[in-house]
Amino acid sequence: QEQLVESGGGWVQPGGSLRLSCAASVRTFSNKAMAWFRQAPGKEREFVAATGWIAFSLRTNYADSVKGRFTISRDSTKNTVYLQMSSLKPEDTAVYFCAAGRPSSGPYTEADFNFWGQGTQVTVSS
Numbered sequence: 001q002e003q004l005v006e007s008g009g010g011w012v013q014p015g016g017s018l019r020l021s022c023a024a025s026v027r028t029f030s031n032k033a034m035a036w037f038r039q040a041p042g043k044e045r046e047f048v049a050a051t052g053w054i055a056f057s058l059r060t061n062y063a064d065s066v067k068g069r070f071t072i073s074r075d076s077t078k079n080t081v082y083l084q085m086s087s088l089k090p091e092d093t094a095v096y097f098c099a100a101g102r103p104s105s106g107p108y109t110e111a112d113f114n115f116w117g118q119g120t121q122v123t124v125s126s
Contacts, residue, residue, distance in 0.1 A: 002026045002115055004098045009120030012088055018122060020083040022098030026115055033103040034074055034081040035113060038094035038122075045097065045110065049083060052103030061106040066092075088124045095119040 008020040026032060033052030039045040049072040050061045060072055071084040081098060101113030 004100060004115055004117035006096065006098045006117045006120040009096060009122045011123045011125070013126050014089060014124055016088050016124070017084070017086045018088065020085070020096055020098075020120060020122075022081045022083075022117060024079045024081065024098075024100060026079070026100050029079045029100075030076045031103075032100045033108070033112065034072075035099045035101070035108055036072060036081075036083045037097045037099060037110065037113075038092075039097070039119075040091075040094040043094075047108050047110075048096070050106070050108045051081065054103055054105055059103075059105065061108055085122070088122075090124050093122060093124050095121050 003025050005023045012018050033050055035050035036048040037045050038048050047063050048066055049070055051072045051074050069087045074081045097119045098117040099113035100115040
């Protein structure tokens with residue numbers, strides 16, 4: 001059974017850091033684009049970051065709102081993707097979802113991903 005399981009969410013003060021993990025039980029993990037999306041209360045789900053192999057090159061894409069603060073990475077030996085989040089702001093508060101799908105050069109949308117995790121809550125407040 002293919003599934004994605006997120007972990008690492010929690011509460012953190014503004015300016016703090018968290019690392020999210022997504023353990024992927026999916027076929028051909030190395031060939032898939034892996035991404036993080038988030039959904040804040042009362043808002044639509046939005047793209048955060050993605051990583052995937054395009055033309056033998058590992059590409060990463062970020063939303064403008066997280067560039068320079070968040071880093072996505074993947075470990076194919078563990079079928080896991082990570083999201084290192086630093087300099088967190090209250091507006092980063094959301095449920096963060098891991099997703100697996102088809103690599104592209106971007107920009108990524110939800111339509112590019114057909115497997116989703118259940119999400120993990122991240123709360124940034126003082």
